[in-house]
Amino acid sequence: MVAVTPTPYVTAVQLTDSHLFASADTRLLGMDTQHSLQHVIELVQAQQPQIDVLLCTGDLSQDSSALAYQRFAQMTGSLGAPMRWFAGNHDERLALQQACANTDYLEPVYDVGAWRIVMLDSSVAGKVHGELTPAQLQILEQALSSAGERYVLVALHHHPIPVGSAWIDNIGLHHPEALHAVLARYPQVKAVLWGHVHQEFDQQAAGIRWLATPSTCIQFTPRSADFAVEEKAPGYRWLRLYADGQLETGVSRVQGVKFALDINSGGY
Secondary structure, X not given: OOOOOOOXXXXXXXXXXXXXXXXXXXXEOOEOHHHHHHHHHHHHHHHOOOOOEEEEEOOOEOOOOHHHHHHHHHHHHOOOOOEEEEOOOOOOHHHHHHHOOOOOOOOOXXXXXXXXXXXXXXXXXXXXXXXXXXXXXXXXXXXXXXXXOXXXXXXXXXXXXXXXXXXXXXXXXXXXXXHHHHHHOOOOEEEEEEOOOOXXXXXXXXXXXXXXXXXXXXXXXXXXXXXXXXOOOOEEEEEEEEOOOOEEEEEEEOOOOOOOOOOOOOOO
């Protein structure tokens, strides 16, 4: 018998900003968001034979409908991985909670391998920007103080540092200094991960890797002063979390598929 050597890391996959609708026929800026999500899921299936946790980082639905959340759960369930969800600015928290009843999808802390993953809800009812309430900051503080020797990845929907696009930096995480103050006290925090910006971002600062991920549907044009979309393909982020605290990550995009898009749209 050949001994099987366990992998030295655990694999996390991030899917974000899927913007599904109750009707599978509805389009977002001309794009069929269910069609694009399905292609991204098929790409994940082809590239990631083992997924230890699937991180679904907000704006899962565009219309906050029960049908959209049911469809998202069915589609992502085909990956056969433990999942964690939280709300984005297009999600409605109560509808999301109802969709996740009898599951552990909304549990904010997930331990896997040598890592602790902390999922924070930065959504604000009726607003596009994000905030972390005192209750969310307390969840973070408690999770970090009790992490022991585990390394930590923190995830939220809204970006806590600027990404260089004026229009979306105005609707990122407001009052981010409260988050930064907590993170600064815990050097075991190795990365912060988010959605919302519909583009790839990867920066190292203050000992932390700051990461954003393309949407599974439309893509925003990086470093644009005003709202703009580009014809890059949908994608996802993979992360290898090593037992010594090292992290490898990258973005994969769908190839060979033409997605309809209204490139001249002024917003959504």
